[in-house]
Amino acid sequence: MIPMHIWEQIPQRERRDLLIAWLALSAAFTVAMIGTSxxxxxxxxxMFLISMITAGVAFIVHEMAHKFTAMRYGYWAEFQMNPTMLVVAVAVAALAKVVFAAPGAxxxxxxxxxxxxxxxxxLAGPLSNLLLLIPFFLLLIAGINIGIFEVALVGIMGIRINAMIAAFNLLPLGPLDGAKILxxxxxxxxxxxxxxxxxxxxxxxYNLAGPFF
Known part of the structure; x- marks a missing residue:
């Protein structure tokens, strides 16, 4: 549960944008994983629920890390979704089974x-994704040890998606985080x-099928 003093710093419009982007990205990853057939x-x-837990959480934590780090320095910051890029993300996922995750900034x-x-x-954005690798790694290990494939699947997907978001945003190009960190x-x-x-x-x-089949 989000503490009230933090929740109050997320305006209604920003909450709406975060929710829409979360759902759209989860849909894109779902389509990319299972295809349209x-x-x-x-x-x-x-797959949609797994995507919400992995891609959705990775996205929310990344953007909120930027927001609250900026506010720590005394600046106001808000996430703003890009509706066009959300549509593009779902369309590309359906056509190429690749997720182009640029839901906004x-x-x-x-x-x-x-x-x-x-x-x-x-730095706060990609660093938060690298820190999220820890709980997802623990989920992967737990899923393997108790023999529950779905738990291990959430773990490995969480690791892949967080590492991917961190790596992509570290590219020293345009508005990406890497261009400001370097x-x-x-x-x-x-x-x-x-x-x-x-x-x-x-x-x-990493081949997840190994420990189960």
Whole structure:
């Protein structure tokens, strides 16, 4: 449950945008995983719930990390969804089984943001995704140990998605986080990139079927 003093700092419009983006991203990941040919209601529901827990949580935590880090420095910040990119995400997932996750951005309002502050605010997003790897790794181990495939599936998907979001946002391009972290602190940037891509590569090559079949 979100503490009241934190909940009050998320305006109604921002809550709406976060909810819509959460649902749309979950739908995109669901479509990417099962395609459009396996329209089995129970499978769709299961994958949608798993996507909400993994991709949805990864997205929310990432954006809120930006928001509350910015507010810690005295700036106001709000997430604003991009409806066009949400539609594109679902469409690309259906056509190519790839999720292009760019649902919007956390807008920071302040004219005197220093390079250091901007770097730390940007770092908070991908760093939060790397920290989320810990509970999802524990879920993976628990699922394997107790022999429940669905629990292990949530774990490995959570690891893959969080590593992917971290790695993507660390690219030093355009408005992505990496473009602000790199000029602020190059050693921190390099360390984050190496960790994110190493975990992503390992997670994508991990065969979950092994412990169960």
């Amino acid at each position: 396996r329209l089995i209601p129970t499978l769709i529901l299961e 956390t807008m920071i309002y302040g004219s005197q943001i220093s390079e250091g502050e901007n770097g730390k605010i940007s 000029p602020w602190n190059t050693p921190v940037y390099i360390a984050m990139v190496l960790i994110a891509f190493a975990i992503l590569f390992s997670a994508l090559n």
